Amino acid sequence: MKTSFESSDAGPDDVSVVSAHGLFLPAGIVQPFDLRFASDELHVIAYFQGHPEYEAVEAMIHRKGSAQTLVRAILTRHDQTQIDHVNDRTAHIEAQAFEGRQTVYREIEVDQEGRPERPCTTVRFLSFANEVIQLRVAAASPPDAARGGLTDPGGHSPNSSLPLMWRGKSCLAGPGTTVLIDEKAYEVGERIRSPQGFVGLNGFYTEMHQMGAVRASTRAFDVMHEPSQISKGSSWIYAGANGQEMRYVVTDMNLSGQIVIESKSGSRAERIWAEIHGQHLRLLKVERLGRDATESGFVVRFPAHGRFAMDVANNQGVVVGSASITHEVNGACEIELQPQEPHWAAARRVRVRICRVxxxxxxxxxxx
Structure with missing residues (x-):
């Protein structure tokens, strides 16, 4: 039976219904969405021509509060599939659960030069195919908040994630931007040339880049502990396939039965708002926190009848659409989020299937 947030007088143990507000989850399940969030000081990308396999290379760079510069460099093929290259062991381990997206661990060099109003960044790494990649992006103008906002990912990796990429200050790449693969240069074409002599190339230089994403993945785990009665201090403990423990704890509760649940297992810092219905939760909102587990990051909300909304970088309703849930007689259920705005997100429908035996x-x- 499929429902779309229809109100019901059914009891709390009837998991075949959802209310007008929230998702009614199976017993023992706290947070079904595989959410990722990264806040980086810098994002650089260049689109290039002439290579038989690749068409773009980019890098997300994070320094604040880290012992090392953390980098995720991405190669995009002509068929729009992407390969991640990370220099963070934890990120590499977590990425192995992703569906349809290859991730490799690599040492990555980053050099920054130029003047503050015309910055330039160079990224070097060994690709998954052992090619020497060098990306140099020179800003065509001072990065500007007026050119910030939501990025359309185009057709890149259409089946691996629903990404919300928010640019803080951004500008086009300018002359001096280059892509070298095994020391061979590939052309980064012109995007704009003005009569006054301004030249912008087919790439971007962005300061403060925040990305939230729902990832395609398969996660198997054991339910090691779940509360017989949910109250403040109650916990759920899961053991992942790699033996890693995940713990969710009720940290706040009001008289109406609404609770706040927090998890800080490993790098997975999350905050969840839900209503109690016996041993089940009606999920209202999920927030994936930033690296330091304090900054607001990526939020998925269920604010109204049959609706969902996603927020990133303190911007609300960046992606909105319809939501529904199907409960099956065998106890499995499937959540469906169908984006409607912005238009490019409509092709990235999210389905989450939950099975517990x-x-x-x-x-x-x-x-x-």
């Missing part, structure tokens, strides 16, 4: 659970997320 005894203490064994699996959550599979597909995109597209």
């Amino acid at each position: 005894g203490n064994k659970a699996e959550v599979r997320t597909t995109v597209g």
